Amino acid sequence: MNDLNFAGKHWADRNFFSPNVLIDALTKHILNLMPYGMTDLGEVLEVVCQLKDSDEEVWINAWSAMARRIQDRAEAAEHKGNPVTAATAHLRASTYWRCSLLYFSKSEDPRIKDYARLSSLCYQRYLALSDYPGEYIEVPYDGSFLPGHFYRSPAAGAKAPVLILTPGRDTWAEDTRWVCEGALRRGIHCITYDGPGQGFALRLNDLTFRPDWENVVSPLIDFALHKFSEIDASRIALMGMSFGGFLSPRAAAFDKRIKLCIVDPGNISWGSAIIEQLKRAKDTRVEDLPEEVANLVKDYAWKHGVPNTVSDVIRVLKNYDNSDILDRITCRMLVLDGTGEVFNGAKQFYDALDCPKEYLLFDEASTAQQHCQIGGYATATEYLFDRITEAL
Known part of the structure; x- marks a missing residue:
């Protein structure tokens, strides 16, 4: 220490x-x-x-x-x-x-x-x-597949809700286990998956990020409803964590089967925030950048499938802006935030929504105030699922 x-x-x-x-x-x-x-x-x-x-x-x-x-x-x-x-x-x-x-x-x-x-x-x-109670699944996707797992709740009835978990840029589907545990104990089935740009889908299937995330989640829902008859199609929740919290609202805007969408945290325009950091370096070679900035550029270039230059990363990130689809979201939204959150924008995202919504701020008293509740998973589960079970 x-x-x-x-x-x-x-x-x-x-x-x-x-x-x-x-x-x-x-x-x-x-x-x-x-x-x-x-x-x-x-x-x-x-x-x-x-x-x-x-x-x-x-x-x-x-x-x-x-x-x-x-x-x-x-x-x-x-x-x-x-x-x-x-x-x-x-x-x-x-x-x-x-x-x-x-x-x-x-x-x-x-x-x-x-x-x-x-x-x-x-x-x-x-x-x-x-x-x-976990089962490996492969969701057909664009000539390849998205790897994931279906977790069947032992506490569920004949028909039960399902929570679909979208991880972030750096973690993997398996790392959302703390959320899965909360769901399974409360009679909610769970699906975790690595979308394009994430986890195994990136590293083993060479699939890179795309902004139109409805074309990732909707085929997954189609697959799940066809394969698992125990899912109640009227009670589908989608949760996105970190970068997944930016991607998920797009899916909710276009797929009306989603009854509840949870974003952790919310963000209107992920791309603009990163672009702002990179503007001053747009004419600089990656090898001449400070180490932290160079690593950021390389990471985005790899995960988004573009050449390893600042200008190419800026170009692709311009597509990661949800400003024009927020008014299409009609499902219930739960927006998570924290006083120690490193990505600002959740409150602005919440304020811009015109749908049933709730803003949940984790403060110092909760001890779950860091990004995506790191260090406070037990507490976060309690706060989170009291709201999920009520909504579903």
């Missing part, structure tokens, strides 16, 4: 693990997956102790070494006929393989596909060996 004098400070105001804001936030997120069996304290802290400043190579090597160690243990347990041990270890190994790719920008590095495959393999072994 950097500074042990915490007097008078809120926990979210501190960097505990790294002066690099992104690494610190990612580590807090990884630790917050512990209650769901996806990580363990000692394993995470062991990796943290090996990290070196903002070195991506150290990051990927430290997390992948831990993933390999836990996967080896899982496979040995499975070979010996110990399915419970094998399942729990496979789950953590899957997480650590994904963690190794959370802070790694070398898109051509073969380890990206290798480690993504290993993460998927471990997660499928976990589901096969455990009694967790």
Whole structure:
């Protein structure tokens, strides 16, 4: 930890693990997956102790070494006929393989596909060996498919609502487990998926982001209603997290089967906010930019499928603006925000809506005030699902 004098400070105001804001936030997120069996304290802290400043190579090597160690243990347990041990270890190994790719920008590095495959393999072994009610799905999409999971609630009746979860730019569908848990316990089925530009869809299927997200979500809803008869088609909710919170309202505007849309946080124009950061560098070569800005440009270029230049990134981001479709949203909207949120705009998004709506602000008293409630998943689940169950 950097500074042990915490007097008078809120926990979210501190960097505990790294002066690099992104690494610190990612580590807090990884630790917050512990209650769901996806990580363990000692394993995470062991990796943290090996990290070196903002070195991506150290990051990927430290997390992948831990993933390999836990996967080896899982496979040995499975070979010996110990399915419970094998399942729990496979789950953590899957997480650590994904963690190794959370802070790694070398898109051509073969380890990206290798480690993504290993993460998927471990997660499928976990589901096969455990009694967790998850089923792998492949949603047909544009000549390829979107990988995801359908989680069947043990508390659901013959027909029950479904919550569809859209992750963000940097996390994966599996990392939304804290929301899934809240849904399943309350009799709500759950679908998680990696859309184009996200998780496995990007790294294994080479699918990149698109702004017209209704062409991602609507085929997914078609697929789910055809395949899973236990879903009540009149009670469909869609939740988007981080960048997914920007993408999801577009789907809600065009697909009227969506009864409730939750954005975490809300944002009218994601593209304009990033463009504003890049304007002054539009004539600068990427290799001449400061490291953090260069990494931002490379990440957007990769995930949006454009050449690695500032001008090309600015060009494609101009399409990521929902200003002209907000008046087409008629479903109920739940807009999440936090006093420690790094992406401003949720309140402006809420104010611009002309539909049934609620604004939910997580403050310091909630301890879930950071971006997408990192560090406060248990509290966030309680606040969130009190509202979801009422709406559905």
